[in-house]
Amino acid sequence: MQPAGFCAQRQDRTCCSASGNGGRRVTSAVDSLSRKTATQATRPGKLRLALRFALREMRGGLSGFFIFLACLTLGVASIAAVNSVSQMMSDGIAREGRSILGGDVRFSLPQRQATADERAFLAGAGAVSESSALRSMVRPVANEGQSIAEIKAVDGAYPLYGEVRLSEDVPLAAALEERDGVYGAVAAAELFSRLGLQIGDRVRVGEAELEMRAVLDHEPDLLSDGFAFAPRLMIGLPALEAAQLVQPGSLVEFDYKVRLPDDVPVASIIQAAEAQQADAGWSVRGYDRAAPALQRNIERFSQFLTLVGLTALVVGGVGIANAVNAYLEGKRNVIATFKSLGAGGNFVVSIYLLQIFILATIGVACGLALGAVAPFVAARFLEAAIPVATQPSVYPFALLIATVFGYLTALAFALLPLGRTRDVPAAALFRQTGSNAGLLAQWPFLLASLVLIGIVCAMAIVMADDRRIAVTFVAATAVAFVILRLVAQIIRMLARRAPRVHSTSLRLAIGNIHRPGALTNSVVLSLGLGLTLLVALATIDNNIRSEIGGSLAERAPDFFFVDLQFDQTEAFAEEMAVLAPGSQLESVPMLRGRIVELNGVNVRDLEVPQEAAWVLRGDRGLTFSSELPGNSTLSQGTWWPQDYTGENLVSFAAREAEQLGLKPGDSVTVNVLGRNITARIANLRQVEWESLAINFVMVFSPNSFAGAPYSSLATLHLQNDTPEAEQTVLSGLAESFPAVTAVRVRDALDAVNNLIAQLAIAIRAAAAVALLASVLVLSGALAAGNRGRVHDAVVLKTLGATRTTLIRAYATEYMLLGLGTAVFAIAAGSLASSFVVATIMQLPFRFDWTVALVTLALSLVLTIGFGLAGTWRVLGQRSAPVLRTV
Structure with a gap:
């Protein structure tokens, strides 16, 4: 008695044998396993049987699955690498948190030193190291050069953690001590290079003359000080006092770093500071938040690169679907044999689902291997850019995330072609022509695929640091897929309705675009998303560079002047009129303060959107004015009168x-110079931040800071904008106002441009990954499509078509598809980049024709190149074997 589920007639086996080697192998397998299958009617037994068939059929190798494996490996590797490198950097910051912060706890005060009571509290907590940070000009004594520097004045206890490394074999305290009435200084190599200094040379800072005694090779707490666009100059606190840079209202930050006893937790000191020194107005950080700005940037950049890697994986999912579909098309005879022997659709699906799972495991494993190696490769480059000692390792959680994404994506895109195969009858499978592409998968397969894709999207959103950006990215990707599908249908519709042309090759090309089984959907979907992402990122990068290096530099002032004392404003204006006649000088009062309450609620207890958190983070520049500032327009409320003396009022930037x-x-409460000042919001105003003019988030009524010491912030627009005019201003300033810091806007913009250039490298690499996935999918789609065109090419050649005619027809078809895809990518990418530039960054958007032309050329090269490369094999196919199957 034959096993249930398989035919018992000998003639059925003979018929199956006629279907080819695949049918004979399966029939032999059925004969050898017939007795075992009689006892394997249970579900586990059927699964084991399906696994044996799957493994036996895979003995022929992985032919046809290169695109499947390449797409999966690329996507998994990118996600694993990004998350592994991010984890390595985060672990490095956490591991060296005390050294990076300079202590267990750091207390920062803007524009004032700690009071005696506050110092007593700090001293009672543990060992204290005091330092001061500000910007000032450094001028060599021996020549006329000068440069702005980030000055850090430290005491003898510095550093509490970590080690300062100097080029000379001397302790830091010895390098900074006073010798023969001259204090010492150490500086970063960049400052030596800028000013042409040698060890032993002397420089002037403010009213003090300093001797350069060593190059500062390593500063342990550099990262905790935030972004700096000028090189470091380190001096002692006595030298800072001698320089007379710290005046009432000067823009200086006083930091007090505390080393706690081993048995005292950081949280207890922070809580005690909040309870006992509630009005101090200092910013407090523990070593677990040693470099919050850097950590936020790492998390955000990691999130962005992960989303781009996920996009590459999803784009590769299209290639996975194409590869699975092509593989199943090549298994028509085997599937026909299975079904003729009585195997059900679910059993057939199980066999090939197990094969796909095995192949997915190979692809995921290859991707994980590349991702695991990434930290070891990146560590050397990252240590050169970021002063954190990296200890590369294998990061299981990062690899687990990539594994889950890889399996879910592979299964989500493989289920649809598998679902179509399930319901194809054996008679249809025995036919040598036709395709399963027109069949729709049953709803369980479609639903399962949608659920898996939904899980992938949900994971990307939940794991994101900024979920708003993640939701936008995921939604944009989903919309792009839908639109790409519509674009493909529009291209097919236009081709179908195109007027009849006389050119044979053009007529064939147009027909190939809209006929059943056309490559239109595959080409547009595979290449469109990668090109769109490339256009968007390139256009955003070019717009930012153009704005910073072009129009912004033209509109911005030539100089910013800080630490100009309020009683020096008139004399400074007179001096600038002599040094730069006809130039425009503007100045406003400036203080530093921190928002501590909004509507009476402490900001620590508020949940604010990610995009607004910077307003409440750290100290803000504050000003007061009796008139509405320039580059601002009121959007709500009214401005106060010039002689206003009522309650404290404040004008707030409308967007913030x-x-x-x-x-x-x-109401808004700010802490300024250790005092809490509460003001009512009188109006909101639109601010033109992109002008780089003097603008503030908050502008107070003058009575709010009556009697408070302040400095002035000034800008200068030169009438004659030449290097000679700039040098005249700087030289004159050094003589008359040595304590005033001049910031050349051009230098600041160059620093920003350099930072953007470094980020652009990583962004372009991420875009290249997505584009490479698109190229892989495109090549697989064209290869699969060309296999289906063998029959058409043979028939056309039999009817008299020449090889030249067919090549011209195929080239025209690929050119039209590439052109249509490029037009969509340019339009969609430009639309996305305009939203980012104009809406999010608040910058003017400019369409970049260079990016558009490069995208067009790239699309045509890829489609025509890959298309014709596969066409040679089609045109070289012999006619007789194909015609026998007709």
């Missing part, structure tokens, strides 16, 4: 107020 949920009538 909206993000924080503030409106006219709400």
Whole structure:
């Protein structure tokens, strides 16, 4: 008695044998396993049987699955690498948190030193190291050069953690001590290079003359000081006092770093500081938040690169679907044999689902191997850019994330072609022509695929640091897929309705675009998303560079002047009129303060959107004015009178107020010089931040800071903008106002441009990964499509078509598809980049024709190149074997 589920007639086996070697192998396998299958009617037994068939059929190798494996490996590797490198950097910051922060806890005060009571509290907590940070000009004594520097004055206890490394074999305290009435200084190599200094040379800072005694090779707490666009100059606190740089209202930050006893937790000291010194107004950080700005940037950049890697994986999913579909098309005879022997659709699906799972495991394993190696490769380059000692390792959680993404994506895109195969009857499978592409998968397969894709999207959103950006990215990708599908249908419709042409090759090309089994959907879908992402990223990068290096530099002032004392404003204006006649000088009062309450609620207890968190983070520049500042327009409320003397009022920037949920009538409390000042929001104003003019988030009524010491912030627009005019201003300033710091806007913009250039490398690499996935998918789609065109090419050659005619027809078809895809990518990418540039960055958007032309050329090269490369094999096919199957 034959096993249930398989035919018992001898003639059925003979018929199956006629279907080819695949049928004979399967029939032999059925004969050898017939007795075992009689006892394997249970579900586990059927699964084991399906696994044996799957493994036996895979003995022929992985032919046809190169695109499947390449797409999966690329996507998994990118996600694993990004998350592994990010984890390595985060672990390095956490491991060296005390050295990076300079202590267990750091207390920062803007524009004032700690009071005696505050110092007593700090001293009672543990060992204390005091330092001061500000910007000032450094001028060599021996020549006329000068440069702005980030000055850090330290005491003898510095550093509490970590080690300062100097080029000379001397302790830091010895390098900074006073010798023969001259204090010492050490500086970064960049400052030596800028000013042409040698060890032993002397420089002037403010009113003090300093001797350069060593190059500062390593500063342990550099990262905790945030972004710096000038090189470091380190001096002692006595030298800072001698320089007379710290005046009432000077823009200086005083830091107090505390080393706690081993048995005292950081949280207890922070809580005690909040309870006992609630009005101090200092910013407190523990070593677990040693470099919050850097950590946020790492997390955000990691999130962005992960999303781009996920996009590459999803694009590769299209290639996975194409590869599975092509593989199943090549297994028509085997599937026919299975079904003729009585195997059900679910059993057939199980066999090939197990094969796909095995192949997915190979692809995921290859991707994980590349991702695991990435930290070891990146560590050397990252240590040169970021002063954190990296200890590369294998990061299981990062690899687990990539594994889950890889399996879910592979299964989600493989289920649809598998679902179509399930319901194809054996008679249809025995036919040598036709395709399964027109069949729709049953709803369980479609639903399962959608659920898996939904899980992938949900994971990307939940794991994101900024979920708003993640949701936008995921939604944009989904919309792009839908639109690409519509674009493909529009191209097919236009080709179908195109007027009849006389050219044979053009007529064939147009027909190939809209006929059943056309390559249109595959080409547009595979290449469109990668090109769109490339256009968007390239256009954003070019717009930012153009704005910073071009129009922004033209509109911006030539100089910013800080630490100009309020009683020096008139004399400074007179001096600038002599040094730069006809130039425009503007100045406003400036203080530093920190927002501590909104509507009476402590900001620590508020949940604010990610895009507005910077307003509440750290100290902000504050000003007061009786008139509406330039480059601002009122959007709500009214401005106060010039002689106003009532309650404290403040004008808030409209966009930031909206993000924080503030409106006219709400209250804002700021801590300035250790005092809490509460003001009512009188109006909101639109601010033109991109002008780089003097602008502030908050502008107070003059009575709010009556009697408070302040400095002035000034800008200078040169009438004659030449290097000679700039040098005249700087030289004159050094003589008359040595304590005033001049910031050349051009230098600041160059520093920003350099930072953007470094980020652009990683962004372009990420875009290249997505584009490479698109290219892989495109090549697989064209290869699969060309296999289906063998029959057409043979028939056309039999009817008299020449090889030249067919090549011209195929080239025209690929050119039209590439052109249509490029037009969509340029339009969609430009639209996405305009939203980012104009809406999010608040910058003017410019369409970049260079990016458009490069995208067009790239699309045509890829489609025509890959298309014709596969066409040679089609045109070289012999006619007789194909015609026998007709």
